[in-house]
Amino acid sequence: MGTGGGRRVGRPRAAQRPDSGLTPRAELLAAAAELFTTRGYAATTTRAVAERAGMRQASMYHYVSGKEELLAELLESTVTPSLTFARKLLADDAAPAGSRLWELCRTDVELLCGGPHNLGGLYLLPEVRTERFAGFHAVRAELKDAYRQLLAATPAGGVLAKSELDLRTDLLFGLIEGVILVHRSDPERPVSAFAEATADAALRIAGI
Known part of the structure; x- marks a missing residue:
């Protein structure tokens, strides 16, 4: 623990540091x-x-x-909570699909913008396109498919041709991820109000 000792290879420390409480x-x-x-x-x-x-x-x-492992885990952490919530919404057949889609949009925006750091901005890194980040892309694709399924279950989405449904899903999902840049330019805006307004706009794109 001292500054000397001649040990050249770092030694794992205790599971937690008392000052931070983090591993x-x-x-x-x-x-x-x-x-x-x-x-x-x-x-x-x-x-x-x-x-x-x-x-x-x-x-x-x-x-x-x-660094790559840290970036990969940070990226997945921006998607996994929303995917978990989306799975619950997909399983809840009792609620109208439009209401569930709105709730997913709202919650996803709150999760993307509610943290202390704008991790969503890391999506734009050229490094993220490489195979090393396939896990992130797979989780993100599953979340996007949840949006698609909820949209397809709405009266407006149910009458769309596949190509149009895919386009509406792309636009809706793009809006949700794009709020990262909007929020970065106005970080003082309350996240809850921002999330609700974005969810309203997303449903208009969806035709609901």
Whole structure:
């Protein structure tokens, strides 16, 4: 624990640090989220992430393989909660599909914009197009399909040809993800009001 000792390879520390209450891996993710969204992904070094998390660079590799693993997990964290909620909505046949679609839009926007860092902005990184991020793309595609299923279950969506349904889904999903950029330009806007207004606009795109 001292500054000397000659140990060159970092040693995993205890499961939690008393000062933060986070596990080392969670600390690394929090540090990466801050640095990737403020300095930029390419400009952020693994050393900078480790230092922000309060550990040596060598110690970092006990918990993650590097920047790509951190980015992949951060990206998936922006989608997974919405997908979990979408699955519940799809299973709830008692509620009208239009109401469920509105609720998914609202909740998805709140999740995208409610965190301390604008992680959705990382979607635009050219690195995200590579095979390394296939897990993120698979989860995102499943969420988009949930939007499509709910739209198709509405009276307006049920009469659309497949090509038109696909287009409406693309537009609706694009609006939801695009709010990340709008919110970044007006971060003081209350997220709840912003989410409701976006959900209203999304249903107009859907023809509801």
